[in-house]
Amino acid sequence: MYGQFKDHLIKELNDIREAGLYKDERIIVSPQGAEIELESGQRVLNFCANNYLGLSNHPELVKAAKEGLDTHGYGMSSVRFICGTTDLHKTLERKIAKFFGTEDTILYAAAFDANGGVFEPLLTEEDAIISDSLNHASIIDGVRLCKAQRYRYPNADMAGLEEELKKAQKNRFRLIVTDGVFSMDGNVAPVDKMVELAEKYDAMVMVDESHSAGVVGHSGRGVSEHFDIFGRIDLITGTLGKSFGGAIGGFTTGRKEIIEMLRQRSRPYLFSNSLPPMVVNAGIRMIDMMSETNELQDKLHANTDYFMEKMQTAGFDIKPTQSAICAVMLYDAKVAQEMAARLLDEGIYVIGFYYPVVPKGLARIRVQLSAAHKQEHLDKAIIAFTKVGKELGVIK
Numbered sequence: 001m002y003g004q005f006k007d008h009l010i011k012e013l014n015d016i017r018e019a020g021l022y023k024d025e026r027i028i029v030s031p032q033g034a035e036i037e038l039e040s041g042q043r044v045l046n047f048c049a050n051n052y053l054g055l056s057n058h059p060e061l062v063k064a065a066k067e068g069l070d071t072h073g074y075g076m077s078s079v080r081f082i083c084g085t086t087d088l089h090k091t092l093e094r095k096i097a098k099f100f101g102t103e104d105t106i107l108y109a110a111a112f113d114a115n116g117g118v119f120e121p122l123l124t125e126e127d128a129i130i131s132d133s134l135n136h137a138s139i140i141d142g143v144r145l146c147k148a149q150r151y152r153y154p155n156a157d158m159a160g161l162e163e164e165l166k167k168a169q170k171n172r173f174r175l176i177v178t179d180g181v182f183s184m185d186g187n188v189a190p191v192d193k194m195v196e197l198a199e200k201y202d203a204m205v206m207v208d209e210s211h212s213a214g215v216v217g218h219s220g221r222g223v224s225e226h227f228d229i230f231g232r233i234d235l236i237t238g239t240l241g242k243s244f245g246g247a248i249g250g251f252t253t254g255r256k257e258i259i260e261m262l263r264q265r266s267r268p269y270l271f272s273n274s275l276p277p278m279v280v281n282a283g284i285r286m287i288d289m290m291s292e293t294n295e296l297q298d299k300l301h302a303n304t305d306y307f308m309e310k311m312q313t314a315g316f317d318i319k320p321t322q323s324a325i326c327a328v329m330l331y332d333a334k335v336a337q338e339m340a341a342r343l344l345d346e347g348i349y350v351i352g353f354y355y356p357v358v359p360k361g362l363a364r365i366r367v368q369l370s371a372a373h374k375q376e377h378l379d380k381a382i383i384a385f386t387k388v389g390k391e392l393g394v395i396k
């Protein structure tokens with residue numbers, strides 16, 4: 001059998017390559033950080049990691065991880081409900097809830113699992129899920145696993161959401177779901193308007209804070225802080241794999257009874273292994289650090305403002321955003337690819353995004369800022385962008 005299947009795969013893989021959609025992985029041989037070393041020996045400045053707060057290789061987290069390893073060992077060899085829950089897991093869950101101003105938290109192996117396991121246990125075919133058209137793949141997959149009726153509105157379009165909410169009045173329960181920050185444009189979802197509409201049309205609100213937690217809001221408490229709507233979001237999902245340390249892990253935090261039900265029925269929680277204690281202990285340290293000071297958020301916000309302003313002054317077309325994602329619009333896929341390649345030659349690691357990741361004709365380079373970037377890193381990137389931008393005729 002495999003012979004035929006192999007031929008089939010080779011053909012499909014070739015099609016992917018010919019369409020220019022084949023994803024090659026660049027190999028890093030240093031820890032993740034603002035400056036990294038590639039397998040080629042080249043040292044580059046990294047502007048494409050989700051390392052928003054620069055915690056991926058932070059000495060405090062490395063230390064906490066080692067401590068967790070020493071006190072609680074390497075692995076749990078169990079799911080949570082059999083024998084995979086330690087005091088560390090419970091502490092981190094409590095601390096995440098306190099951070100977001102919610103009632104309780106449930107940890108998962110990844111945010112992909114948190115989103116995959118959140119809808120099906122809570123809603124049935126009588127209910128409605130009203131979803132932003134640009135929501136993350138894990139939300140889309142989670143919704144697919146649930147029997148609730150699906151409604152969709154155009155990205156961040158509140159008139160569109162209102163229309164869908166009207167249609168969904170016939171359903172028993174309604175849940176609006178959105179990313180907090182959309183990863184391609186970096187725009188913050190208008191969650192203030194969403195909670196108002198939710199109150200008007202009797203719906204619940206869920207926000208995936210994967211790109212917004214740690215980043216958005218004065219002290220990084222996400223959209224609740226950004227819009228001052230603490231307590232009005234019913235359900236938040238998020239990741240420990242981006243600004244929260246960058247290792248692995250996800251969570252759902254929110255209303256007590258919802259979390260209690262997820263512990264009983266959420267399949268990725270019930271049937272997948274518990275997070276290793278070292279990751280959990282580093283997570284505890286991470287939340288403590290963020291509760292002690294806003295230093296990292298302040299640095300990130302200052303870096304983002306500086307970079308955006310200088311890039312605009314240089315003549316680049318930048319999408320307005322309040323996140324740490326800076327979309328440098330190039331429109332043409334070939335230009336985006338060429339520009340990213342030339343920037344790498346200049347020691348700046350960024351990635352070009354084009355169809356089908358973003359709509360046709362809206363190719364771009366996505367720059368992700370970090371609290372780990374120093375002034376000289378930002379200046380070097382701006383100089384490189386300006387040089388390559390001129391060479392390619394993107395700016396004058």
Ligand SMILES: *Cc1c(COP(=O)(O)O)cnc(C)c1O
Pocket residue numbers: 109110111112113115136138179183208209210211238239240241248249250
């Ligand atoms: C990155 C991301 C995820 C997945 O997070 P993992 O913990 O890596 O699985 C889920 N949702 C959104 C919006 C994301 O950006």
